[in-house]
Amino acid sequence: MPSEQQARAQAAAITPGRRAPEEEGETASPAERLQVLFGGHRLSPAQRRIAQFLTDHLTEAAFLSITELAERVGVSQPSVTRFASSLGFSGYPALREALQPIALSAVAGAPDERRLRNELQSAVDAEIENLTSLRRVFADPDRILDIGRELARSVPLTVLGLRISVSLAEYFAYAARRIHPDVRVVTRGGSVAYDGLLQAREAGGEWVLAFAMPRHAKETLAVVRAARRVGLRVALITDLTLGPLVDEADVVFSAGTGARLVFDSYAAPGVLSAAILQAMADADPERTQTRLEKYEQAAEQYDFFMDD
Structure with a gap:
């Protein structure tokens, strides 16, 4: 399992196979950064529901408490904690801290998100x-x-x-x-x-x-x-x-x-x-x-x- 430092680095990384941002003259989109963060981990069905909710409602979900997120997704609070741990974080607060900059960048670049492929196509x-x-x-x-x-x-x-x-x-x-x-x-x-x-x-x-x-x-x-x-x-x-x-x-x-x-x-x-x-x-x-x-x-x- 990656360390929390590595997981944080993943949150800011670009999608595997893409060139570095400085080579493309652009930064990775929020959706791409989430894919890097969540991809490469074997998640249970309940954990995938959490990941999908965070992806679909990033700008709101990144600022929810663990209780609020669990209620919105329809899972238990321990499930949220286990989800964060499976990504290499010490707990949900550390995961939320990594998600918030991505959410803020999504707000700043919202029009670009409409051009991304949907989850079914992915x-x-x-x-x-x-x-x-x-x-x-x-x-x-x-x-x-x-x-x-x-x-x-x-x-x-x-x-x-x-x-x-x-x-x-x-x-x-x-x-x-x-x-x-x-x-x-x-x-x-x-x-x-x-x-x-x-x-x-x-x-x-x-x-x-x-x-x-x-x-x-x-x-x-x-x-x-x-x-x-x-x-x-x-x-x-x-x-x-x-x-x-x-x-x-x-x-x-x-x-x-x-x-x-x-x-x-x-x-x-x-x-x-x-x-x-x-x-x-x-x-x-x-x-x-x-x-x-x-x-x-x-x-x-x-x-x-x-x-x-």
């Missing part, structure tokens, strides 16, 4: 950056193709996703069942997860595909370790590049998540998941074709879908 831009990074990873597709072959051969194949990662796991499993004969989903931790892992291993399974997105649950790490204990190998899709989850996995694929809105968005992990599904399909094209044809026949027979 969120899309951040996801574009995540997808661009993933595109560079796909320049060498061998690792994707290799794990596709391994997962295709694992019968059954277990897919793990707990808490916020459930949706990604269920999407992957839903599609994988169209091309794979036995896909099992684990979306609960504890002994229920252990039972599922043990049964999958006893049935001949070799791999678990695990999703671990922020905020990373301790129970995900426990289930991954349990999978290793029963003899399963683990392929991990996460936003992490370091840490105990990465250390426990046999294969790791990292894809950035969008963190500009109150809740994360998953454009890059979604594309990565689809790429692995494609690799699984290509690993056994005859089985894939047979299963897809049978599914289409069933869909037509039982009238699953509306006509376009």
